[in-house]
Amino acid sequence: MAEAMIVFENVTKRYQGGQPAVDALSMSIDKGAITVFVGPSGCGKTTSLRMINRMVEPSSGTITVAGRNVSQEPAARLRRSMGYVMQSSGLMPHRSVLDNIATVPRLNGVPKAAARKRAAELLDVVGLAPVLGKRYPSQLSGGQQQRVGVARALAADPPVLLMDEPFSAVDPVVRDELQQELLRLQRELAKTIVFVTHDIDEATVLGDKVAVFAVGGKLAQYAAPEEILRAPANDFVASFVGRDRGFRHLAFNAADAVRLHPVKMVQSAERTVADGGPGEWALVVDADGRPLGWSSPRDGTGLVPGGSLFHRGDTLRRALDAALSSPSGLGVAVDDDGRVAGVLKAAEVLALIEETRQNREERP
Amino acid sequence: MGWFLANSGHVFDLAGQHLVLAILPMVFGLLISIPLAQFARQNSTLRSVVVTATSLLYTIPSLALFIILPSILATRILDPLNVVVALTIYAVALLVRAALDAFDSVDDDLRQAAVAMGYKPAARFVQIDLPLSLPVLFAGLRVVSVSNISLVSVAALLGIGNLGMLFTSGLQRDFVTEVVVGIIAILVLAVVMDAVLVLLERLLTPWSRASTKPAGGASA
Numbered sequence: 001m002a003e004a005m006i007v008f009e010n011v012t013k014r015y016q017g018g019q020p021a022v023d024a025l026s027m028s029i030d031k032g033a034i035t036v037f038v039g040p041s042g043c044g045k046t047t048s049l050r051m052i053n054r055m056v057e058p059s060s061g062t063i064t065v066a067g068r069n070v071s072q073e074p075a076a077r078l079r080r081s082m083g084y085v086m087q088s089s090g091l092m093p094h095r096s097v098l099d100n101i102a103t104v105p106r107l108n109g110v111p112k113a114a115a116r117k118r119a120a121e122l123l124d125v126v127g128l129a130p131v132l133g134k135r136y137p138s139q140l141s142g143g144q145q146q147r148v149g150v151a152r153a154l155a156a157d158p159p160v161l162l163m164d165e166p167f168s169a170v171d172p173v174v175r176d177e178l179q180q181e182l183l184r185l186q187r188e189l190a191k192t193i194v195f196v197t198h199d200i201d202e203a204t205v206l207g208d209k210v211a212v213f214a215v216g217g218k219l220a221q222y223a224a225p226e227e228i229l230r231a232p233a234n235d236f237v238a239s240f241v242g243r244d245r246g247f248r249h250l251a252f253n254a255a256d257a258v259r260l261h262p263v264k265m266v267q268s269a270e271r272t273v274a275d276g277g278p279g280e281w282a283l284v285v286d287a288d289g290r291p292l293g294w295s296s297p298r299d300g301t302g303l304v305p306g307g308s309l310f311h312r313g314d315t316l317r318r319a320l321d322a323a324l325s326s327p328s329g330l331g332v333a334v335d336d337d338g339r340v341a342g343v344l345k346a347a348e349v350l351a352l353i354e355e356t357r358q359n360r361e362e363r364p
Numbered sequence: 365m366g367w368f369l370a371n372s373g374h375v376f377d378l379a380g381q382h383l384v385l386a387i388l389p390m391v392f393g394l395l396i397s398i399p400l401a402q403f404a405r406q407n408s409t410l411r412s413v414v415v416t417a418t419s420l421l422y423t424i425p426s427l428a429l430f431i432i433l434p435s436i437l438a439t440r441i442l443d444p445l446n447v448v449v450a451l452t453i454y455a456v457a458l459l460v461r462a463a464l465d466a467f468d469s470v471d472d473d474l475r476q477a478a479v480a481m482g483y484k485p486a487a488r489f490v491q492i493d494l495p496l497s498l499p500v501l502f503a504g505l506r507v508v509s510v511s512n513i514s515l516v517s518v519a520a521l522l523g524i525g526n527l528g529m530l531f532t533s534g535l536q537r538d539f540v541t542e543v544v545v546g547i548i549a550i551l552v553l554a555v556v557m558d559a560v561l562v563l564l565e566r567l568l569t570p571w572s573r574a575s576t577k578p579a580g581g582a583s584a
Contacts, residue, residue: 055480080482090477094495094571104481136574152481162480 005031005160005192006052011061013047013217021047022217025061029209032190034182036207036225038197040240044217045196049162052194053079065160080104083153083161083191087169089145091137097123097148098133104156115155122151127181143174150182154189163195167202179205200241204229204248212237226252250317253356255310258319258349260333260342266295281328289339291332309334310344316356319349367541375530379549381444382526385519386512386557388448393455393508400456401463402489415461422457426450426518447519454515455508462504466497499572502565506558513554517546527553 006029013022022044029035037045050056051063054075063070070078083104091100099106101119106112123133126147137145146166153161167175179202186193197203203210204225212228214220214236221233229249232238238245264282282295284303293303307325310318310333322331323346330343368375404414429450434441437449470493478488520528530546533539566573 053480055476076482076484078482079480084477084480086473086477086480088471088473090473090480092474092477092492092496094569107482107487136571138571139574 002030002033004028005066006194007064008048009062009064011048011051011058011063013044013051013056014059020044020059020217022051022058025217025219027211027219027222029192029194031192033208034186034193034195034206036195036197036203036210037213038200038203038207038210038240039213039220040215041198043213043215045198045211045213046164047217048213049164049194049196052160052162053082053084055079076107080107080156081158081160083156083158085146085149085153085161085163085166087165089137089142089149091145091148091152093137095136096133097128097135097137097140100137100148101152101155103152104158108156118155119151122154123148125154125185126151141174142170143178146170146178147181150185154185154191159192161191161193163193165196165198168197168199175202182206201248204251212240214240247317247320250320250353251315253316253353255314255316255319255349255352257355258310258316258344258352260344261330263330263332263340263343265289265340268295281330283328283332283340283343285340288337291334291340294326294328296327306332312336312341316349316353319344320346320353323349368545375527375545375549378525378527378529379553382513382516382528382550382553383557385444385447385451385516385524385526386509386553389451389455389512390505390508392448392452393459394505396452396456397459397463398494401460401467404460404464405467411464415464418457418460420457421453424453426454426515427521429453430519430522442523444519444524446522447516447524451512451515454511458508458511459504462501462507463497466500466504467493469500470496495569498565498569502561506561509557509561510554513550513557517550 008025008027008029011022011025012020014020021042025044025048037048039045047056051058052065052070054070054073057071065078065082091097092103095103098116098119101122102110102112102115105115105118110118120130120133123130128144128147128151132140132144132148137148140148149166153163167178170178182193183206195203195206197206207225209222210225210228211222212220212233220240221228221237223233226249228237229241229245229252232241232245241248264280265285266282267287268284280297283306284292284295286292291306291309293306296304304327307327308318308322308331310322310331312333312335319331322333323329323344324331326332330345331349333341333344335341400414400418404411430446431441433439433446433449434443437445439445474492474496475488478492483492516526517528517531520526520532523529527546527549530542530549534542534546
């Protein structure tokens with residue numbers, strides 16, 4: 001049983017006598033873990049988050065952080081002890097990136113030079129080049145701005161990070177990168193992170209635990225993501241988790257046992273007699289053996305773009321997607337250097353899925 | 365031209381007085397308008413009352429104000445203080461609305477971010493709201509600058525030293541050259557003041573001209 005860091009006790013928030021935005025919420029958030037609040041709009045997930053640092057005051061009930069009742073703490077000091085990342089990066093446009101990151105240490109009275117030095121280190125921690133430190137936020141891409149937002153939240157090394165839909169305004173590719181980056185950071189920093197999103201996929205990727213909120217501010221289910229996908233507590237959770245939950249659930253099973261087959265590789269999409277001529281799909285690779293795309297059995301179609309790549313250690317979901325998204329039906333597996341390691345077949349991935357399921361039934 | 369060269373010292377002298385009478389009310393106007401606008405932002409009723417009341421101030425004829433003020437302020441009619449007070453009233457009339465627009469122009473997400481990071485209200489206002497509202501505030505200041513420089517000349521009718529005296533004396537002596545020099549001098553003054561304000565704004569808001577093109581240097 002993990003140690004509790006943030007505890008909600010019977011917390012209700014009502015706006016001007018209307019329906020409760022958050023209704024008698026009681027939950028305990030684990031220390032050093034990522035807890036995701038997920039739900040449709042109007043479910044009270046953001047309100048709940050904002051009550052932790054008193055951006056919103058509860059109508060009744062108490063919230064404690066590390067055993068201390070937040071309503072007893074001076075609001076400004078409480079907020080400085082928690083990193084906050086919001087949807088729009090919330091970076092100050094009139095301050096350089098470094099000065100933005102240094103904000104909370106400066107508020108805490110750290111001298112400018114020391115705060116900037118720390119900010120420069122954090123720039124590196126979130127994977128941004130040092131040259132960006134002198135730029136203004138408007139000179140950064142959306143993804144870079146969100147990274148700066150995370151760096152700013154980490155600047156005073158707070159034990160708690162509150163993240164309010166931080167990645168929902170960036171494109172899917174960048175979002176995927178930012179999610180992986182957050183997981184990497186969390187492995188090093190082990191902060192208590194409360195993360196709000198409306199995206200169940202994001203919730204299951206990031207969350208050690210996921211709290212599903214229903215409209216009206218009621219907690220519908222609070223469990224590990226794997227359990228929420230496998231055993232939704234009620235119809236609301238089942239419908240919110242959605243139609244693809246069976247497929248998504250595959251993301252919790254490693255595909256280490258999947259078989260890799262050799263594949264015919266060519267250096268150019270233009271087939272010659274020396275290549276054996278047309279007749280089967282061949283993988284086009286560069287001089288180092290990294291996949292570029294496919295050469296079709298039909299002549300003259302040129303390079304056909306490949307599907308998603310399967311890396312060692314990936315999940316069954318990735319394995320199945322690699323096979324299904326490939327034009328040849330063969331999922332391309334690559335090694336750590338990005339070189340082709342072999343191909344996998346959808347039918348074999350499905351067989352492995354079935355095997356995994358049976359194993360689970362035998363050892364519940 | 366000959367008259368101007370012969371009297372340039374006099375003209376520059378008047379221009380200097382003119383400038384002081386125009387700039388002081390801008391400064392005082394700002395010092396009054398910024399807190400007033402911030403106060404008016406509390407709720408919409410207060411806001412419309414303040415905006416309407418201050419806008420009405422601008423409809424008071426300037427000559428009337430120059431004549432009434434001495435009896436209110438217990439000053440002599442020739443006291444330049446009357447002009448400074450009168451023009452401060454006009455500056456407030458224009459600047460309260462400009463300051464309200466300026467504070468409105470600050471993205472509310474940024475205020476929320478500042479609060480979430482642990483800014484206290486006063487520090488947030490000075491370090492976040494105020495600098496971010498400068499571009500809109502300066503647009504208002506430029507209007508006040510032109511308005512003040514033009515209004516100061518009216519005070520010449522009362523005999524208070526400024527470039528407007530070139531009009532009164534030129535008219536009395538039926539000497540058109542002096543009037544033309546006065547007009548040109550006031551125009552030049554207005555243009556110079558505007559340029560100074562633009563320059564000042566550029567110095568204070570280097571961030572607003574930063575290229576919005578995302579820069580390279582790292583992924584994502």
